Amino acid sequence: MSGSVNRPAFAPASVADDLSARGFGRATRRILFDKWIGRLLPLLFIVVVFPILDMIWWIAQNALPTMTWSTLTTPLYGDVGGLYGAILGTTYLAGLALAICGVLGIFGGMYTAEYASPRTATFARLFGNILAGTPAIVIGYTGYFLLVLYTGWGTSIAAGAITLSVFMLPWVFRTTDLAFLSVPPTLREASLGLGATHRQYLFRVGFPVAFPRILTGIFIALAIGVGETAPLIFTAGWQLAPATSLTQGTSYLTGLIWTYFDEPANLGHLLALSFQAAFILFVIVIGLNVVVQIIGARYRRRLKGLFA
Amino acid sequence: MEVRGPEHLLELPGGTVPSPSDLQVVRSVMSGLPPRARGMVSYPSSSEPRSGSVGVTSPAPSSPSTGAPHPKASQPAGSPGQGGDRADWKCPNCSAVLPKIGADGYVTCSFCHAVFTTGQPTVAPASALSEMMAGELALSIQGLSVLAGSKALVQDINLNVASNKVTAIIGPSGCGKTTLLRALNRMTELSGLKVRGQVLYGGRNIYGAGIDAVRVRRRIGMVFQRPTVFPSSIFENVAFGLRIDHEPEDVVERTVITSLKRAGIWDEVKDELDRPALTLSGGQQQRLCIARALAVSPKVLLMDEPTSSLDPIATQKVEDMIFELKQHYTVVIVTHNMQQAARVADLTAFLFQGKLVEFGLTKQIFESPREKLTENYITGRFG
Amino acid sequence: MRNQPGVARLSNPPGGMSLRQFFQWLSGAAVAMIPLYFIIAIVATLVYASGFQNFGWSFFSTNWNPNPNDPSVAAYGWFDFAVGSAITSAIALALAMVLSLGLAVCIVSFLPPFLSRLAAPVTDMLAGIPSVVYGIWGYVILAPYFSKVIDPWMVGTLGFLPGFNATPTQYAGGVGLILAIFILTIMVVPITTALVRDSLRSIPKELEEAGLALGATRWETMRRVKIPFIQRSIFSAGLLGFGRAIGETVAVFMVIGNEVTLPTSIFGGSTTMATLLVSQMDSAFTYPLLLKALVEIALVLMVISLSVNAIGLRLLGRKTVTGPGGIE
Numbered sequence A: 001m002s003g004s005v006n007r008p009a010f011a012p013a014s015v016a017d018d019l020s021a022r023g024f025g026r027a028t029r030r031i032l033f034d035k036w037i038g039r040l041l042p043l044l045f046i047v048v049v050f051p052i053l054d055m056i057w058w059i060a061q062n063a064l065p066t067m068t069w070s071t072l073t074t075p076l077y078g079d080v081g082g083l084y085g086a087i088l089g090t091t092y093l094a095g096l097a098l099a100i101c102g103v104l105g106i107f108g109g110m111y112t113a114e115y116a117s118p119r120t121a122t123f124a125r126l127f128g129n130i131l132a133g134t135p136a137i138v139i140g141y142t143g144y145f146l147l148v149l150y151t152g153w154g155t156s157i158a159a160g161a162i163t164l165s166v167f168m169l170p171w172v173f174r175t176t177d178l179a180f181l182s183v184p185p186t187l188r189e190a191s192l193g194l195g196a197t198h199r200q201y202l203f204r205v206g207f208p209v210a211f212p213r214i215l216t217g218i219f220i221a222l223a224i225g226v227g228e229t230a231p232l233i234f235t236a237g238w239q240l241a242p243a244t245s246l247t248q249g250t251s252y253l254t255g256l257i258w259t260y261f262d263e264p265a266n267l268g269h270l271l272a273l274s275f276q277a278a279f280i281l282f283v284i285v286i287g288l289n290v291v292v293q294i295i296g297a298r299y300r301r302r303l304k305g306l307f308a
Numbered sequence B: 001m002e003v004r005g006p007e008h009l010l011e012l013p014g015g016t017v018p019s020p021s022d023l024q025v026v027r028s029v030m031s032g033l034p035p036r037a038r039g040m041v042s043y044p045s046s047s048e049p050r051s052g053s054v055g056v057t058s059p060a061p062s063s064p065s066t067g068a069p070h071p072k073a074s075q076p077a078g079s080p081g082q083g084g085d086r087a088d089w090k091c092p093n094c095s096a097v098l099p100k101i102g103a104d105g106y107v108t109c110s111f112c113h114a115v116f117t118t119g120q121p122t123v124a125p126a127s128a129l130s131e132m133m134a135g136e137l138a139l140s141i142q143g144l145s146v147l148a149g150s151k152a153l154v155q156d157i158n159l160n161v162a163s164n165k166v167t168a169i170i171g172p173s174g175c176g177k178t179t180l181l182r183a184l185n186r187m188t189e190l191s192g193l194k195v196r197g198q199v200l201y202g203g204r205n206i207y208g209a210g211i212d213a214v215r216v217r218r219r220i221g222m223v224f225q226r227p228t229v230f231p232s233s234i235f236e237n238v239a240f241g242l243r244i245d246h247e248p249e250d251v252v253e254r255t256v257i258t259s260l261k262r263a264g265i266w267d268e269v270k271d272e273l274d275r276p277a278l279t280l281s282g283g284q285q286q287r288l289c290i291a292r293a294l295a296v297s298p299k300v301l302l303m304d305e306p307t308s309s310l311d312p313i314a315t316q317k318v319e320d321m322i323f324e325l326k327q328h329y330t331v332v333i334v335t336h337n338m339q340q341a342a343r344v345a346d347l348t349a350f351l352f353q354g355k356l357v358e359f360g361l362t363k364q365i366f367e368s369p370r371e372k373l374t375e376n377y378i379t380g381r382f383g
Numbered sequence C: 001m002r003n004q005p006g007v008a009r010l011s012n013p014p015g016g017m018s019l020r021q022f023f024q025w026l027s028g029a030a031v032a033m034i035p036l037y038f039i040i041a042i043v044a045t046l047v048y049a050s051g052f053q054n055f056g057w058s059f060f061s062t063n064w065n066p067n068p069n070d071p072s073v074a075a076y077g078w079f080d081f082a083v084g085s086a087i088t089s090a091i092a093l094a095l096a097m098v099l100s101l102g103l104a105v106c107i108v109s110f111l112p113p114f115l116s117r118l119a120a121p122v123t124d125m126l127a128g129i130p131s132v133v134y135g136i137w138g139y140v141i142l143a144p145y146f147s148k149v150i151d152p153w154m155v156g157t158l159g160f161l162p163g164f165n166a167t168p169t170q171y172a173g174g175v176g177l178i179l180a181i182f183i184l185t186i187m188v189v190p191i192t193t194a195l196v197r198d199s200l201r202s203i204p205k206e207l208e209e210a211g212l213a214l215g216a217t218r219w220e221t222m223r224r225v226k227i228p229f230i231q232r233s234i235f236s237a238g239l240l241g242f243g244r245a246i247g248e249t250v251a252v253f254m255v256i257g258n259e260v261t262l263p264t265s266i267f268g269g270s271t272t273m274a275t276l277l278v279s280q281m282d283s284a285f286t287y288p289l290l291l292k293a294l295v296e297i298a299l300v301l302m303v304i305s306l307s308v309n310a311i312g313l314r315l316l317g318r319k320t321v322t323g324p325g326g327i328e
């Protein structure tokens, strides 16, 4: 091994240098353990998703065979008829509630993100989140006393919608807040640096950029409003005939299930209606959530474009 | 004199199944003694070429029966057996046949370490360089490309990393230094990047089949640009790698102490090992991270701008420490700071737009660069 | 930081009212505090509606005897229902936490990227399914299945444990604590999964890479670096999940059996505080004292959920909780 050319050699290797995963030893055990964790953990998805799929299957099974177009267009009368009144009632309740909590929530969220002092903002977020975690039945009780009894309105769409809006508000509030927070600071500084007033920034730049995300908040709130039962049980009343005024009580999809789910078997039609209502609810809510996810994904892509 | 074909690089060290006495050696590796003093098992150079056996594509056809013959004798460049247009490169300095991996460009001979440009077979013999590279190799990077989608962040790198030397990688911002460094211990796969080519460590491709990244990273450690201490005590930070191996307490203790000493932070923390590591200063945190990397007894330490977030005094300390580390480890350091490269590195590689432009002795790179690009960068004309 | 005073100064054009002043005019203190106003309104209304009725110490007991004919023996102790709430929520939460820790860890570290991008929205979506839908599925489909298959099987295998024994008549209807726990678990999992997952994602990437660069496996990095890093957030996810479980009314009402007693077995019917508020309301319309008792129990529930949520949110240590649709 002499001469003008040096022979290259790799640094002497010890057994510990054996890079292959075969053989014995701790490293092998660790790597194998990791591999098996990686294989077994995804099985948890089956544990969680299987019951849900089972639920969807059974609800569809019980709802679809007897569902026709007239189910959606005829009101319920006694134990015959369809879901028209309930669909109408849900539309009124959720629509009105969304109008209320939309206005309050968007202004509140915008203020929190853009104007409030850090201290105020922290507290506003905390209270928003606490309200989101308040049991719906407690809100329902409050609505019953405050709006049904003390105002003298009686059970009515108005009382139900306002109560419902309290439950929906935190979601609009929170997403609006997050939406304005996620506007790239560079964009904000750029427009303010160009001499725009804060108001001009907010409406010309901030709001358009944040809008898709605010929309997701609205849709989430809508999904919650459509699917919630507890705030309405004692406030929205129950009237089978399609509602014609906000002072009347109404039937609504969740209330229909709530009312008829344990009907004796001889009223099978009502049980079928309950399942149909559940199916419709399910479709609406999942549909809204899918829309939310799509908007969210597109929004993120757009933001990425803004940054690049 | 015997020169062998490149398949020599692919040789496996000895048998693959460790015997009990070998495991004993592993244990002593953990004991924190200097690796040289531990009587590491060194394998006799096997005469049996094991081409194609470890997921490494053997670049040159090798004769299976005898020991690898002289490349001139049996493997003329562009051996017809290979088929197609695939020809091997021939080193103009020592006439060794090199595997043709990747496109034309700058190639470092794996045997004499001459740097030559394919197509222009007259490049400096680089005798001082071969002197420096005469010892063992820690890593041999062959035709390495790193791809993000179809975009190559790093392209066709051929580079040898000498054992127990400090190799610096310099180059303008965004040229792929970090990417190259991360490819050396398979951190690239965490950010979804694709790697082509080979990185040979101990003669084996770290990207080969059956090689687990976890083992690679145990041998090839990494220190990041910003200190990344775990939110636990100083002691537990350094002990991290040993704890996951369930080392006995006394081994852990000894190794932690040795590592802290080698990282040059022992004197500052020896009385408060239970202190939360996050309360240390930035410079101390960075040295703690180095100690933590040393505790798993790597052979190679990759450092990505380890001092860029530190003040001059802390930088000085880290640089001193790197100088000491050479005794026991091979260091590859990425730096933006040319003075730093000149101070700490034995060898320097200049990277530009993902390609290796020049590699040589630090002194030579800084005083008489062969390439115009290198000169421009060194003299600050860009970057 | 977003709310710099310097920025606000920019919004004062000469003349006219700035939007800032508009907001101040609109709200006095801040529209931002609307949720607080609502919380205050809820508590105030309930306190007022309770008529400050004093039920004495028997209110804090297991003695529930809403005897309308003889008010002198009437007692409104709600501890039985607190136990019902505690059992259902605690067991459901324990199961849900195990599941959601596993799911979150899996989504963040073990699934290939495209599956992980898919799994997150899917689990989020499950959080949106209305509770009546769970309820009707539980009552109509699951209850018979539980009474015929699950309950006998569990009594057979776990019957030796206290609380797991039951006679067939006890679980004849299939509704009961065990079904309520099952439904609650499925309902809480998406929420806690989202919270844990977002916490795991908020860990600096460098910290994870540091662990992996030391030759730790994904699992070891998770266990020894990431999980310790978000311990508090995990605890707070548990608290927030608990708040949800204890307040859930409709679905639990539909499957728990609504027996106004403490069951001797996990297969028997029971009542939680939240379902009591619904199941007793029809009688309460006629008996004012019972109504007041229910209102006070609602207040207790409000206080519990308020404190659980407040503590949970404080511990979470993030400014905002991302919800379903969880963006970033």
Ligand SMILES: Nc1ncnc2c1ncn2[C@@H]1O[C@H](COP(=O)(O)OP(=O)(O)OP(=O)(O)O)[C@@H](O)[C@H]1O
Binding pocket: B148, B153, B171, B172, B173, B174, B175, B176, B177, B178, B179, B180, B191, B192, B193, B336
């Ligand atoms: N995961 C990735 N996907 C796509 N492109 C990437 C990725 N990581 C890095 N890049 C791009 O690769 C190029 C090289 O990046 P790299 O971080 O290696 O440069 P660098 O030489 O370390 O720069 P600096 O000196 O600033 O640290 C950059 O243009 C960067 O944008």
Ligand SMILES: [Mg+2]
Binding pocket: B177, B178, B179, B304
């Ligand atoms: Mg870099």
